[in-house]
Amino acid sequence: MSARIIPFRPGFDPLAPEAEARYDRVVHRMNQLAATRNRSRKLHSELERQFVENDLTARSGPRRGQPLTAAGRRRRLTQLISLCEELARIESERARLGVELESMDLALDAWARETYGIGEIAQDESEERR
Numbered sequence: 001m002s003a004r005i006i007p008f009r010p011g012f013d014p015l016a017p018e019a020e021a022r023y024d025r026v027v028h029r030m031n032q033l034a035a036t037r038n039r040s041r042k043l044h045s046e047l048e049r050q051f052v053e054n055d056l057t058a059r060s061g062p063r064r065g066q067p068l069t070a071a072g073r074r075r076r077l078t079q080l081i082s083l084c085e086e087l088a089r090i091e092s093e094r095a096r097l098g099v100e101l102e103s104m105d106l107a108l109d110a111w112a113r114e115t116y117g118i119g120e121i122a123q124d125e126s127e128e129r130r
Contacts, residue, residue, distance in 0.1 A: 012107040023104055030097050037090045044083040047076060 013019060050056050056068040056076060068076065 012104045014108050014111040023101075026097055026101050026104070030094065030101065033090050033094050033097070037087065037094070040083055040087055040090065044080065044087065047080040047083065050076065051080070 012022070056073055058064050058066050058068060058072065
């Protein structure tokens with residue numbers, strides 16, 4: 001027997017009073033993650049470039065512009081590793097939220113078809129054209 005992971009997500013009822021707020025929260029969080037991801041990617045790319053091009057210099061203070069000490073290099077490397085972990089966490093959360101959003105969209109589509117027959121109308125029109 002193979003194990004199958006079933007995610008626990010409360011069902012989405014488009015008619016529930018909190019449905020719109022829940023949908024908005026997911027979209028808002030995805031937008032926040034996109035902004036955070038963009039900032040983190042830029043910083044990650046810059047740190048990566050510094051290591052590749054051996055351009056590790058002090059950014060401020062009396063040693064500004066001078067090569068970093070071993071401790072300074074370690075701090076930058078630790079920062080780079082932390083950014084990698086953060087980007088992986090962000091991508092994981094984005095994937096989870098994407099699945100949740102898709103599930104809500106499918107529930108909304110099903111509700112629209114049941115309520116207004118939207119899917120049936122489009123299907124009837126395509127059959128008439130044949």
